[in-house]
Amino acid sequence: MRVVIAEDNALLREGLVLLIRSSGHEVAAVAETGPEIVPTLLEQRPDVAVIDVRMPPGFRDEGLRAAIEARKRIPDLPVLVLSQYVEQTYAAELLAAGARGVGYLLKDRVSRITEFLDALQRVAEGGTALDPEVVSQLMNRHRQIDPLTAREREVLQLMAEGRDNATIAAMLVVTERAVHKHIGNIFRKLGLPATDSGHRRVLAVLAYLNS
Numbered sequence: 001m002r003v004v005i006a007e008d009n010a011l012l013r014e015g016l017v018l019l020i021r022s023s024g025h026e027v028a029a030v031a032e033t034g035p036e037i038v039p040t041l042l043e044q045r046p047d048v049a050v051i052d053v054r055m056p057p058g059f060r061d062e063g064l065r066a067a068i069e070a071r072k073r074i075p076d077l078p079v080l081v082l083s084q085y086v087e088q089t090y091a092a093e094l095l096a097a098g099a100r101g102v103g104y105l106l107k108d109r110v111s112r113i114t115e116f117l118d119a120l121q122r123v124a125e126g127g128t129a130l131d132p133e134v135v136s137q138l139m140n141r142h143r144q145i146d147p148l149t150a151r152e153r154e155v156l157q158l159m160a161e162g163r164d165n166a167t168i169a170a171m172l173v174v175t176e177r178a179v180h181k182h183i184g185n186i187f188r189k190l191g192l193p194a195t196d197s198g199h200r201r202v203l204a205v206l207a208y209l210n211s
Helices: 008-021 034-044 060-075 088-096 107-111 111-126 130-140 150-160 165-172 176-189 199-210
Strands: 003-008 028-033 049-051 080-082 101-105 128-130
Touching: 003 008, 003 034, 008 028, 008 107, 008 111, 028 034, 028 199, 034 060, 049 060, 049 111, 060 088, 060 101, 060 107, 080 088, 080 107, 080 111, 088 101, 101 107, 101 111, 107 111, 111 128, 128 130, 130 150, 150 165, 150 176, 150 199, 165 176, 176 199
Parallel strands: 003 028, 003 049, 049 080, 080 101, 101 128
Antiparallel strands: none
């Protein structure tokens, strides 16, 4: 797997390089400022990009803007965004820009090596990897007009994190059949076809956030 890293913090950047290389993957290039990101991605065409939200020169949303622009110019480019804090607007905007191959993790998650590498692989394969704290805050914004039950929200939250049915069942201490039923109800309430595919799961999360 070829990876491009966009991170201005030298310590974190070198840590990511070391971690990714030690896991058997290739770091194709690094970018240290916002304006470098899109040209680097266009040149390298990596399997996945790891991008900090706030990059020089403005330290506002340069990384996120570059990620969205890159996905427009390289359709379905997998992007894993890192952020110091939960920034709901940024997370929602990234998700709205495309439903496949997207991740949004808090930087603290990088220190949990297995979780980070699993998220990186999942995004590279076209899946999603949303930090549990990010998902929780995004979903809490919508509860006043929420069509879902408490249990359905729990299932949807775990779906947003990229969990499969078996894992959701184990975490909620229910059967996989019960999880499948809850997912069907979620799709129905959000006006989506009942096909239980990875892509459909992401669309369910997007439909919920946009409801």
